[in-house]
Amino acid sequence: MAVTMHDVARRAGVSIKTVSNVVNAYPHIRPETRRRVQEAIDDLGYRLNTTARNLRQGRTGMIGLALPELSLPYFAELADSVMRAAEARGVVVLIEQTGAQRERELQALDSAQRRLTDGLLFSPLALEPEETEKLEVDYPMVLLGERMFGPVDHVTMANVEASRAATLHLIERGCRRIAAIGAHPGETMGSARLRYDGYRKALAEAGVPFDPRLVVEAGLWHRATGAEAMSTLLDSGVPFDGVFGMNDALALGALHVLHARGVSVPHDVAVMGFDDVDDARYSEPLLSTIDPGREQIAQTAVDLLLDRIGGSTVEPRRVVAEFQVVARESSMLGRLVPQGG
Amino acid sequence: MAVTMHDVARRAGVSIKTVSNVVNAYPHIRPETRRRVQEAIDDLGYRLNTTARNLRQGRTGMIGLALPELSLPYFAELADSVMRAAEARGVVVLIEQTGAQRERELQALDSAQRRLTDGLLFSPLALEPEETEKLEVDYPMVLLGERMFGPVDHVTMANVEASRAATLHLIERGCRRIAAIGAHPGETMGSARLRYDGYRKALAEAGVPFDPRLVVEAGLWHRATGAEAMSTLLDSGVPFDGVFGMNDALALGALHVLHARGVSVPHDVAVMGFDDVDDARYSEPLLSTIDPGREQIAQTAVDLLLDRIGGSTVEPRRVVAEFQVVARESSMLGRLVPQGG
DNA sequence: CTGTTAGCGCGTTCAA
DNA sequence: TTGAACGCGCTAACAG
Numbered sequence: 213m214a215v216t217m218h219d220v221a222r223r224a225g226v227s228i229k230t231v232s233n234v235v236n237a238y239p240h241i242r243p244e245t246r247r248r249v250q251e252a253i254d255d256l257g258y259r260l261n262t263t264a265r266n267l268r269q270g271r272t273g274m275i276g277l278a279l280p281e282l283s284l285p286y287f288a289e290l291a292d293s294v295m296r297a298a299e300a301r302g303v304v305v306l307i308e309q310t311g312a313q314r315e316r317e318l319q320a321l322d323s324a325q326r327r328l329t330d331g332l333l334f335s336p337l338a339l340e341p342e343e344t345e346k347l348e349v350d351y352p353m354v355l356l357g358e359r360m361f362g363p364v365d366h367v368t369m370a371n372v373e374a375s376r377a378a379t380l381h382l383i384e385r386g387c388r389r390i391a392a393i394g395a396h397p398g399e400t401m402g403s404a405r406l407r408y409d410g411y412r413k414a415l416a417e418a419g420v421p422f423d424p425r426l427v428v429e430a431g432l433w434h435r436a437t438g439a440e441a442m443s444t445l446l447d448s449g450v451p452f453d454g455v456f457g458m459n460d461a462l463a464l465g466a467l468h469v470l471h472a473r474g475v476s477v478p479h480d481v482a483v484m485g486f487d488d489v490d491d492a493r494y495s496e497p498l499l500s501t502i503d504p505g506r507e508q509i510a511q512t513a514v515d516l517l518l519d520r521i522g523g524s525t526v527e528p529r530r531v532v533a534e535f536q537v538v539a540r541e542s543s544m545l546g547r548l549v550p551q552g553g
Numbered sequence: 554m555a556v557t558m559h560d561v562a563r564r565a566g567v568s569i570k571t572v573s574n575v576v577n578a579y580p581h582i583r584p585e586t587r588r589r590v591q592e593a594i595d596d597l598g599y600r601l602n603t604t605a606r607n608l609r610q611g612r613t614g615m616i617g618l619a620l621p622e623l624s625l626p627y628f629a630e631l632a633d634s635v636m637r638a639a640e641a642r643g644v645v646v647l648i649e650q651t652g653a654q655r656e657r658e659l660q661a662l663d664s665a666q667r668r669l670t671d672g673l674l675f676s677p678l679a680l681e682p683e684e685t686e687k688l689e690v691d692y693p694m695v696l697l698g699e700r701m702f703g704p705v706d707h708v709t710m711a712n713v714e715a716s717r718a719a720t721l722h723l724i725e726r727g728c729r730r731i732a733a734i735g736a737h738p739g740e741t742m743g744s745a746r747l748r749y750d751g752y753r754k755a756l757a758e759a760g761v762p763f764d765p766r767l768v769v770e771a772g773l774w775h776r777a778t779g780a781e782a783m784s785t786l787l788d789s790g791v792p793f794d795g796v797f798g799m800n801d802a803l804a805l806g807a808l809h810v811l812h813a814r815g816v817s818v819p820h821d822v823a824v825m826g827f828d829d830v831d832d833a834r835y836s837e838p839l840l841s842t843i844d845p846g847r848e849q850i851a852q853t854a855v856d857l858l859l860d861r862i863g864g865s866t867v868e869p870r871r872v873v874a875e876f877q878v879v880a881r882e883s884s885m886l887g888r889l890v891p892q893g894g
Numbered sequence: 895c896t897g898t899t900a901g902c903g904c905g906t907t908c909a910a
Numbered sequence: 911t912t913g914a915a916c917g918c919g920c921t922a923a924c925a926g
Contacts, residue, residue, distance in 0.1 A: 227897045240895055262668040263607045264919035267902050288629035307648055327603040435835040471837050494776040496812050568913045605903035608918050
């Protein structure tokens, strides 16, 4: 079998506790003792049994990260940021995919993994607002990326403010008929709704008339759906001179179709995305977008979660990350005359 | 504290063992007993303590997946596939990023997480061939995506054959001066070397002369480095009419620069990638590429690993996934006359 | 500075 | 078909 502390203790001629002390870097050990123990550890190839330690301590040193899909670049990059933040704080991340399905999001709240992690970072996408009560779980949890209620810590991006800024950016560039791609009609608190609200807010503030025909639905926020939405819009014949993709994938898909259909970006149509994923730096033209502060979100979320795991019982906290408008080629020039489809 | 089997047993008026039997779906239990126990479980909100079970059973039900970076789309998609395959088989995946750094890859082989997982799926990128001995670990391991030696199970893509096919595809389209982007000079067994070998093989077989000036280095296989490599190539003035990007990211980066510099794809230059990531379906033009059989790789790798975890001691196995040439727009037309830079 | 003791919560003997 | 006792490997008390 595996070599245990017991074996090491016997070999080093000390007690099991001393071995434990050495392994756990307990400061008050005689150098000579430490050396002997270390030697025994090396000789025997001993490795601490993490599971036993976890059982004993009642903690696992793991946190869960439940997100829609790793193959969505935003979430892959978020996972990356979270893992780095966690590593810097000495904990390990256990990723779970929910496929952005309501059922599976609920499952994640109650899966077997919950007994394996000390807490959960949860990025729900499909959960309905009337289900926020289900978020009142009995373990440490921090919500990511959305505005939902319930007595839970949240770290969110400034969805409304940032999409307002994105839309204003297009307006400042001269756009007057700005399409919004990615709407989820009927939704009352998800990103889609919030970003739509920001879009409406910007239009209203700038006195730019709202035209519902410029709002295009897209359930999943993939490039494919962005491309589809743009095709639909072009086919509809409704004129537009700007596009606000509710995330970069949608915007990049739209960009692709615009190009294919001979619409020049940014000359005929200016385009903005949201998320600032890596890809936005390599599209043709380079995609203007919103940097939602992903690093800050990841670090703050891990910090809040570890604070809860540490036993904090302060009131639920809401942290909104700082965002930035990233102006690249796709919004460099506004167009003055609306363009027909 | 948390409710234990003990509490459930007392409440149901049975012994701990009976509760355990119910929880573990042991067949021979009187329906009445089962009902009483189940009721107690529900009333108390009992949840099995996975850590305790793990300690007792000597297994954790988790497998590690060590890969370079989640923000590289190929690996994000691979992780997705692996997690699905694992879930279907009832195990959980613990992802670790190595940043494609030799040091961190070695660390992954020996990290604390190794005591937390029953085995490891390892996708090394930076490890040197003379270090294959380090892969002789004392826990179940399956290597992914590379050809390395040592007595270890491997699941790999057909790097040489597939890149040969990709190059032949370009040759069939009329290309005679095909640049290869992504080389790692000096490497002897990594993907870069293997794909380069396939490229050389295709040229030789088709009687197309090899010109070393057409081989461009690129350390990291990101879009940015692909873009850089293409700029370098164009600046060099060496004529070419085809590009084989050793992965899609490199090819997409190259595509971007070609477009920006006014070189028409596929009219002036045909382009092939490798990996068939999602993005290849949304570039302008659509990127031709190699589908390396990622699903098959993920499923086979998980199966092999679980087999080892189950105690199999058969000889190390090598599985090579089936690949496919995916011809899209970027290689639709060959060009007949070489083009100057 | 180091040793002894007593569980963490579960599964697995072995009886009954 | 169910119960009682033991121990997986470790750490927290406490003692010395």
